[in-house]
Amino acid sequence: MPFEAHWGRTNLPPGNYSFALNSGNDLDVLKISHGKNGLALVTSVARDNESSGPSELIVVRNSAGCFVSELRLREIGLVLQYSPRQPGRQGRAAREREIAQMVPVSVSGRVR
Numbered sequence: 001m002p003f004e005a006h007w008g009r010t011n012l013p014p015g016n017y018s019f020a021l022n023s024g025n026d027l028d029v030l031k032i033s034h035g036k037n038g039l040a041l042v043t044s045v046a047r048d049n050e051s052s053g054p055s056e057l058i059v060v061r062n063s064a065g066c067f068v069s070e071l072r073l074r075e076i077g078l079v080l081q082y083s084p085r086q087p088g089r090q091g092r093a094a095r096e097r098e099i100a101q102m103v104p105v106s107v108s109g110r111v112r
Contacts, residue, residue: 001103005059005066007032008082010040021073028080030071044071044080057103069100075107 005012010032017039020031028044058070071080 001057003066005068007068008040008042010042012039023078030080042082045083046081048079048081049077050079054102055105055107057105059101059103060098061101062098066101071105073105073107 001012001014001017003014012032015034018033020033022029022031028047030042030044031038032040032042053072053074055074056072057068058072060067060069068082070082073079
């Protein structure tokens, strides 16, 4: 992650991260790690079983900060959607234009 971002309730400083996905029928849980340290468990709010294009994180940026909104995993045909934490001020921040940024993701390991 080249910049600080919020993923669910977790704040991630810039750095290299890995994740493990535990995907069930009704719940997709992502364990985010930095080195050997587990940082967070994040659950998606929605999923789509069709993914085209590159594997990447979609990060939305506005005056309240950066928030992960999607994880696209082309290799396993899955898109996980996340609900960004609401900014403290609903007024201007909620109405302002958001800018999306893509962060490449490398997929390795096995699919369960």
